[in-house]
Structures are given as C-alpha cells and as structure tokens.
C-alpha cells in the first residue's frame with residue numbers, strides 16, 4: 001500500500017477522520033448567536049455580564065500582588081490537619097470519659113414524669129408550652145381560635161421563618177456588632193430567648209409560682225437585648241472613630 | 255497490506271526507540287493501552303483545565319485590599335466552626351455505619367423490643383461497642399452544638415448579608431435537618447425517652463389542620479407508635495437524611511468557595 005500524500009478525504013477509515021471546519025461550519029459563538037428564545041437571552045445576558053466584568057476590572061485601580069496568601073500545601077493543609085486531628089481527638093476523649101447511658105425500655109403504659117427531647121430541641125419543645133398566651137377571641141365566646149398544640153407548632157414555624165428571612169431585612173456592609181447595635185441586641189435577645197424557652201417545659205419544678213417563670217422567660221431576653229444595645233451604643237463612638245481613622249487613612253475618600 | 259499503521263502515530267515504535275526504565279515503560283504501555291480504549295487524554299485536558307481554573311488568583315480580600323490584617327481579628331478561631339461541623343458529621347457517619355451493622359429497627363412482639371436489645375448487646379457484648387455508641391452520640395451532640403455556634407458566628411459577624419442570602423437559607427435548612435437527624439436517632443434505642451419524644455412528635459403533627467394526619471401517617475406510620483414508627487425513623491436516619499444532608503453541605507461549602515468568606519471590616 002502506497003502512502004497517500006494528498007489531503008483528499010479518504011473513505012478507508014484511515015486519516016484524521018475529522019472534517020476541518022471551513023467557512024460553512026458555524027463556530028460555537030455563531031451557533032449561540034443563532035439560537036432563539038430562552039437560550040438566546042441567556043447567551044445575551046452572559047455576554048453582557050462578561051463585558052461588565054471586564055470593564056470594571058479595567059477601570060479599577062486595584063493592584064495585583066505577586067503573592068496573595070500563603071500556599072495551600074503545605075501551610076494551610078498542615079494547619080487544617082492539625083486542627084482536625086485535635087478536634088477529633090477531643091471528640092474521642094469526650095466519648096471515652098462520658099459514655100452515654102441507655103434509659104429504661106419503652107413502656108407505653110407508663111408516662112414518665114418529665115418528658116424531654118435531646119437538649120438541642122429544648123427551645124422548640126418550650127415553644128409548645130405557650131398556651132397561656134394563646135389568644136382568646138371574645139367573638140367566639142372567649143374560645144381560643146386554635147388549639148394550644150397548633151399554636152406551639154406555629155410558634156416554631158414563625159421562629160425558624162424569621163431566622164430564614166434575616167438577610168432580606170438587614171442589608172449593607174456593616175459586619176461588626178458595634179456598627180449595628182440594634183441587630184446585635186436582637187441576636188443576643190434571640191439567644192437568651194432560646195435559653196428561657198428551654199426552661200418552660202420544666203416551669204412547674206421551680207419553688208416559686210409558675211407565672212413568674214413564664215414572665216421571666218419573656219422579660220430576660222428583652223433585658224439582655226436592652227443591655228447589649230446600651231453597651232454597644234456607648235462603645236460605638238470611640239470604636240467607630242478608631243476604625244474610621246484607620247480605614248480612611250488607608251483609603252482616603254475620593 | 256498490513257493492518258498495522260506505520261506513521262507517526264505508531265506509539266509502539268515510538269516507545270521502542272526511547273530509552274526507558276522498566277517503570278516508565280510499564281507505565282507508558284498501560285497508559286497507551288487504556289488511552290486507546292478510553293481516550294484518557296481528553297479527560298486529562300479537562301483535569302488540566304480545571305487545575306488552572308482552581309489555581310486562578312482569587313480577588314483580593316477586604317483585609318488585604320485595605321491592609322487591615324496587621325490588626326488581629328480575634329474572632330477568627332470561630333470561623334473554624336463550620337469545618338468542625340463537617341468533621342463531627344464525618345465521625346458520626348463512620349461510627350454510625352459501624353453501629354448499623356449490629357442494630358435492628360424492630361420492636362418485636364413480646365419481651366423487650368429487639369431494637370433496645372440490640373443496643374444492649376452492642377454495649378455489653380460487642381468489643382469496643384460501648385465506645386462506638388459513645389463516639390456516635392458525642393459526634394452527633396458536638397455536631398449540633400457546632401452548627402448552632404456556627405450560625406451564631408455567621409450572625410454576629412454579619413456574614414449572612416447580601417450576597418450570601420442563599421447560603422444563609424441553605425444553612426437554616428441544614429440546621430433543621432441536623433436537628434431532625436438528631437431526633438430520628440434519638441428514637442432508635444426505643445427506650446422511655448425515645449418513645450415519649452416520639453409521642454410528642456405524633457401529637458405535634460396531629461395538631462396541624464388538613465395535612466396533620468397525613469404527615470403523621472407518612473412520618474410516624476400511624477397515630478400511635480409502634481414498629482412502623484421505628485422503621486420509618488430508621489430509614490430517615492440512615493438513608494434519606496444522609497443523602498440530603500451530604501448534598502446540601504456540599505452545595506453550602508461550594509457556595510462559600512465561590513463567594514469567599516465574608517471579611518470583617
């Protein structure tokens with residue numbers, strides 16, 4: 001068999017087997033541009049976004065440094081392995097020192113005196129005990145519009161829902177608690193609320209009246225929030241002054 | 255006419271004319287053999303491409319840009335809490351898989367429930383079993399604690415704000431699922447605590463109008479507790495939740511990687 005020197009396409013299975021793109025074959029970009037409908041708008045948007053990105057980069061006065069951090073290997077990796085081993089070691093130590101116990105076997109006939117979930121659900125369990133503030137409607141003859149259980153379930157939904165929408169309520173670039181005393185106070189109040197709700201299921205076990213515990217469960221978070229607010233507001237002036245001075249010395253306003 | 259091709263793509267000839275050590279030769283021969291079948295080179299290119307993308311220089315962080323890093327941000331250790339959740343999750347997964355070899359989610363008909371008995375057996379008869387259960391419990395407890403504290407650190411460093419809303423919401427879902435993980439696991443020993451915690455669960459779902467009874471049927475297998483409840487909790491705990499939570503954690507951390515850690519001012 002003689003070697004075929006010419007570039008004529010061959011049909012015997014040899015040769016590159018790939019048709020080189022000539023003028024007839026649309027490029028990838030042209031293909032995209034010819035599309036219609038959703039893929040077309042997607043493409044157009046990406047083009048725009050890429051152009052915007054490029055423009056912003058060209059405009060920026062941002063100076064690249066040669067080294068922007070320290071290497072993943074070995075520095076970061078070794079540090080992470082060390083941290084992870086230490087943490088796992090602590091876990092094993094805890095397991096060896098404080099083994100769990102296995103309570104009595106399940107007995108549907110005998111209700112235990114104290115029913116409690118695991119500790120991390122105490123707050124949720126506490127929210128099921130809000131029946132004293134389940135509103136009664138005068139129109140329906142002083143009856144509650146919903147059962148106490150449903151009220152408790154809704155309270156859980158509301159708490160989780162409020163946490164979920166936080167990023168849509170508080171925007172902006174402030175990060176440190178002193179910059180936003182209100183939101184820091186809300187956070188501290190929320191944490192204390194989780195703790196006070198946790199004691200509601202055992203409110204009968206205190207040597208004073210139940211109503212006092214119940215009221216405290218709502219007042220303590222408010223008091224904690226108020227104290228946080230006051231402290232941060234007081235700190236704020238001096239602190240922000242320092243922070244701004246540093247900040248603007250390094251980056252004078254235009 | 256021979257079927258052998260004699261051109262520059264004759265890798266065999268190329269290999270023969272090179273002076274190679276035994277290791278190099280074996281390696282190259284297996285590589286060529288595999289490449290002829292699977293076209294590995296294409297995938298290598300893909301990997302190479304990914305390698306360079308991953309190693310792109312990240313944009314300068316806030317602290318770097320304004321040279322604020324000479325002031326130590328003493329909350330930085332708390333930024334490890336997310337990773338600690340992951341580590342505790344992994345430890346729980348491994349110890350849980352081992353526990354699963356010995357546990358049976360059955361209530362049985364007479365005598366103590368089989369589930370309870372298998373756990374007694376794990377603790378008393380199985381070598382290292384007591385420790386295994388202890389590790390699993392503590393890993394779970396520590397994971398929940400780490401997740402709560404991680405949420406607090408994200409809140410108090412303002413890291414949840416625009417543009418990280420999506421990760422915050424994924425986080426809230428992860429927190430709920432972590433607690434659900436704990437709850438379903440809490441029911442598995444089928445002891446008094448488990449049974450009555452389950453009872454509260456059923457009552458809670460029954461309190462909800464319209465979908466309540468349906469939910470109780472679906473999750474607890476009826477309006478009173480028994481074998482169906484235990485079996486459902488088991489499947490949720492060892493099948494459904496592991497997949498969902500692992501996937502969500504991957505997405506969560508992927509998003510952190512894309513968006514970067516929110517730097518404090």
Ligand code: HEM
Nearest residue numbers: 333336337339340405413414421422425426428429515516
């Ligand atoms: C299974 C549970 C979770 C795991 C494994 C996890 C893991 C992580 C990790 C490894 C990070 C990187 C930064 C760091 O470690 O602090 C992170 C960041 C983040 N997490 Fe989580 N997380 C979990 C739950 C949550 C929860 C409950 C929330 C909030 C409700 C949340 C919201 C966030 C946000 C907003 C970031 C970005 C923070 C920043 O950019 O500084 N995560 N997560």
